[in-house]
Amino acid sequence: MKLGFYPGCSLQGTSREYNESVKALAAAFNIEMKTIDDWNCCGASAAHSVNKELSLALPARILALAEQQGFEQVVVPCAACYNRLAVTQYELNQDHNLKSNIEQAIEIPFNNHVKIINVLQFINTYIKDKIADKIKKKFEHKVACYYGCLLVRPHKILEFDRVEDPTSMDELMKTIGATPLEWGFKTECCGASLSIARTDLVGKLSGKILKDAADRGAEAIIVACPMCHSNLDMRRPQIDEYIGKEISTPVIYVTQAIGLAVGITPEKLGLQRHFVKVNIL
Amino acid sequence: MNHTTAKNIKETTGVDIDKCYQCGKCSAGCILADDMDYPPSVIIHMLQTDDQTNNKKILSSESIWLCQNCENCIGRCPMEIDIPKVMDYLRTESVKKKCVSHKAKNQLSFYRSFLDSVRMSGRLSELVMTICYKLRTFNLLQDVKLVPSMLAKGKLKLIPESIKNKKSIKSIFKKTTTSK
Ligand code: SF4
Ligand code: SF4
Numbered sequence: 001m002k003l004g005f006y007p008g009c010s011l012q013g014t015s016r017e018y019n020e021s022v023k024a025l026a027a028a029f030n031i032e033m034k035t036i037d038d039w040n041c042c043g044a045s046a047a048h049s050v051n052k053e054l055s056l057a058l059p060a061r062i063l064a065l066a067e068q069q070g071f072e073q074v075v076v077p078c079a080a081c082y083n084r085l086a087v088t089q090y091e092l093n094q095d096h097n098l099k100s101n102i103e104q105a106i107e108i109p110f111n112n113h114v115k116i117i118n119v120l121q122f123i124n125t126y127i128k129d130k131i132a133d134k135i136k137k138k139f140e141h142k143v144a145c146y147y148g149c150l151l152v153r154p155h156k157i158l159e160f161d162r163v164e165d166p167t168s169m170d171e172l173m174k175t176i177g178a179t180p181l182e183w184g185f186k187t188e189c190c191g192a193s194l195s196i197a198r199t200d201l202v203g204k205l206s207g208k209i210l211k212d213a214a215d216r217g218a219e220a221i222i223v224a225c226p227m228c229h230s231n232l233d234m235r236r237p238q239i240d241e242y243i244g245k246e247i248s249t250p251v252i253y254v255t256q257a258i259g260l261a262v263g264i265t266p267e268k269l270g271l272q273r274h275f276v277k278v279n280i281l
Numbered sequence: 282m283n284h285t286t287a288k289n290i291k292e293t294t295g296v297d298i299d300k301c302y303q304c305g306k307c308s309a310g311c312i313l314a315d316d317m318d319y320p321p322s323v324i325i326h327m328l329q330t331d332d333q334t335n336n337k338k339i340l341s342s343e344s345i346w347l348c349q350n351c352e353n354c355i356g357r358c359p360m361e362i363d364i365p366k367v368m369d370y371l372r373t374e375s376v377k378k379k380c381v382s383h384k385a386k387n388q389l390s391f392y393r394s395f396l397d398s399v400r401m402s403g404r405l406s407e408l409v410m411t412i413c414y415k416l417r418t419f420n421l422l423q424d425v426k427l428v429p430s431m432l433a434k435g436k437l438k439l440i441p442e443s444i445k446n447k448k449s450i451k452s453i454f455k456k457t458t459t460s461k
Contacts, residue, residue: 009405014436038445040403045350046395049372053457058399061453105456107449153352156361163356189312189351196414196424197387201347205312234427273434 004071004114005033006062008081008226009041014234015078015226017270021255022077022119024268028134028259029127033075036066042084045193056098057105059088064103064110077119077255079225080192083150083158085116090157118151119224119254120168121160127258131175136263138177141280143257144213144221145169145180148228149189163187169222169254176261181216185209190231203238206231210239214247219280221251229253233275250278284331294370300360301325307354307364317344321354321364324371340375346385390417400454403444408437 011019026033039062048055062085066074076082092099092112103109117125147166155163164187170180188209191202210232213221223229232239232251240246251274259269260281271278287299301322308320319327319342327335339345350365358364375381381389394413398406415421431437444450 009442012404012442013407013438014431016435040444040450041399041405043399044395044405046392046399048350048369049392050376050389050396051373051457052369054396054454055369057453057457061449105453107452149349149351149353153356154363155356187353189349189353192349192351193391194347194349194388196411197391197418198347199423201313201316204316273436275430275434 001073002071003031003033004066004069004074005035006039006066006074006076006081006085007035008076008078009044010078010080010226010230014230017273018077018226018229018253018255020268020270021253021259021264022075024264025123025127025255025259025262028262028264029130031126034069034071036062036071036074037069038065042081044080044084048084053102053105055084056088056091056102059085060092060102060110061106061108063089063112063114063116064106064108066114067110067112068108071114073115073117075117075119075122077122077224078227079118079148079150080227082116082118086158087154089114089116118160120151120172123172123254123258124168128172128175131258131262134262135176137261139173139257139261140177141179141219142217143173143178143180144183144216144218145173145186146209146213146221146223146228146232147187148223148225149187149192150227151224152187169224172254173222173257176258178222178257181213181218183212183216183218185212190228192227192231195227195231195235199235199238202231202235203242206235207239207242210247210249211243214249218249220257220278221249222254222257223251224254236276248276248279250274250276250280252278284329286328286331286336290328290367290370294363294366296363296366298325298328298362298367301329301358301362302360304359306357306359307362310353310357311348312351312353313344313347313349317347318342319344321348325362325364325367328367337380339371340378341380341382343382343384345371345375346382346388387418387420390414393417396454398441400450402441403447403450404442406438406441408439409441
């Protein structure tokens with residue numbers, strides 16, 4: 001089967017360590033993925049907030065290109081892109097008129113059957129069973145698995161894991177020897193795209209998440225979304241200000257944690273690019 | 282029943298706000314309710330009244346721009362009312378009717394700057410977006426402190442990425458913005 005890869009814009013810029021760690025992990029497990037040629041931005045939260053048709057047309061072009069290029073399945077590590085692509089696919093399949101309008105806008109007719117998978121589904125399908133044989137150094141840490149909102153909701157469309165208390169990332173963490181904690185903020189929103197215009201609110205929302213994880217003894221927060229990562233990592237000064245003290249808990253991508261356990265170097269996984277030092281290596 | 286507001290919303294979004302019976306679960310679960318001028322259940326209730334003054338209040342509220350479409354509300358709503366979809370509709374209407382809350386101008390500027398950058402090259406360039414945003418909002422100094430460490434960590438691309446078929450993106454933008 002031809003497996004496609006959609007990096008999305010964050011993974012080419014501020015979240016390049018996520019890209020590096022996904023690629024390094026795929027290589028370590030001999031998985032071949034090919035980037036969709038000439039992919040464009042999915043429009044993220046900006047497009048759907050102001051223009052519905054644009055918010056469907058941008059992801060539709062990506063889905064159509066993937067199909068044209070013969071991919072049956074596409075891995076989408078960014079939770080925001082994953083959400084936009086899956087929601088667009090669903091909405092267009094629900095409504096024929098809408099689909100033909102959007103096809104006219106993108107000028108590529110398509111069937112809309114490509115399967116979109118997020119990073120946890122990717123790991124579960126292609127990697128999970130092989131992890132045990134490859135472990136070099138167990139990741140023996142207490143972790144808070146933070147799913148965020150876009151990976152699990154809306155459930156009706158994504159049909160992935162449980163909405164309030166998802167477990168797939170926790171299960172993955174157990175396979176590398178980590179201890180996932182019970183905590184209260186698994187799927188609360190980090191403040192998402194308020195990141196630029198309302199850093200104060202991001203400090204508050206992300207602050208509550210970080211504080212609960214730290215209070216329960218998490219040595220790291222594990223994430224699968226570049227927006228969650230940059231809000232919890234890069235906005236740490238605003239978070240510390242909201243909480244009233246400095247919290248040193250690092251935020252690590254799920255692919256980085258697994259990568260470390262199977263012996264990939266911290267540099268290859270891009271751990272040096274985080275703002276909050278990864279103090280558990 | 283002849284509710285124009287509910288009818289319009291139903292026609293554009295498919296969401297039936299009349300099904301809401303005001304249990305309040307959406308507001309209880311909304312992480313931003315504390316900071317909103319009207320929490321989600323109140324927004325739905327005010328829209329149900331089909332009163333022009335209420336409609337105007339909602340379209341010029343800060344709430345609709347604080348909402349992050351995190352989908353917590355619909356996840357918990359016993360009637361599965363798609364509030365985020367209604368929020369998308371309200372934001373679009375608010376721009377159309379030129380009544381965006383002055384408190385939300387920066388958030389709208391952020392969205393516009395994001396899309397400007399995508400329109401230009403097909404992909405988001407954080408640098409181009411930031412420049413557009415600063416020019417719109419005059420927040421020239423915000424986050425300047427982050428720049429040196431972002432550069433050192435290789436997180437800031439100075440040359441925007443561009444797709445090959447930029448024409449197709451320009452045409453998508455043109456077709457989807459003029460059809461309104
Ligand atoms: S949760 Fe649903 S039914 Fe309850 S108040 Fe909110 S929108 Fe209405
Ligand atoms: S989608 Fe918007 S209204 Fe609903 S819970 Fe999230 S922020 Fe609140």
